[in-house]
Amino acid sequence: MAAGIFNEISSRQELGFNAQSAGIYAGYFQNATKEAIAVCQEHGIDISMHTSRPISIASVESFDVAITMTQSQKEFLVSAYPSMEGKAFMASEWAMGIVKDVDDPYGGGVKMYEDVFDELSYYICEAISVSR
Numbered sequence: 001m002a003a004g005i006f007n008e009i010s011s012r013q014e015l016g017f018n019a020q021s022a023g024i025y026a027g028y029f030q031n032a033t034k035e036a037i038a039v040c041q042e043h044g045i046d047i048s049m050h051t052s053r054p055i056s057i058a059s060v061e062s063f064d065v066a067i068t069m070t071q072s073q074k075e076f077l078v079s080a081y082p083s084m085e086g087k088a089f090m091a092s093e094w095a096m097g098i099v100k101d102v103d104d105p106y107g108g109g110v111k112m113y114e115d116v117f118d119e120l121s122y123y124i125c126e127a128i129s130v131s132r
Helices: 002-012 034-042 057-061 071-080 091-096 110-131
Strands: 066-068 088-090
Touching (some): 002 110, 034 110, 066 091, 071 088
């Protein structure tokens, strides 16, 4: 959802930035959940073609910045890929300078996906407005 939200905002505001999604524990080619697709669609964001991919050294090398949902994901990323030191941030940290995990909605109901969508949207909008 995060990459879809970011890319939609970037497109609407003509920022010229593009987010990619890669997961620490993701496999290849898993579709977004039906809940994620439905919640994004309610906000005019189409992630129906999204498929997962695991993070790799090749993908890390192409990142200007990596945004994680949790502190443990950030710590893992920097530990596994030392080149990400200073380029990896939690969503809350990137947006507001605070350390607050974003819950993973996987396996939760639509309400949980809506809450995470709202939280991610808020952080992304805050981060974009701060960086302008």
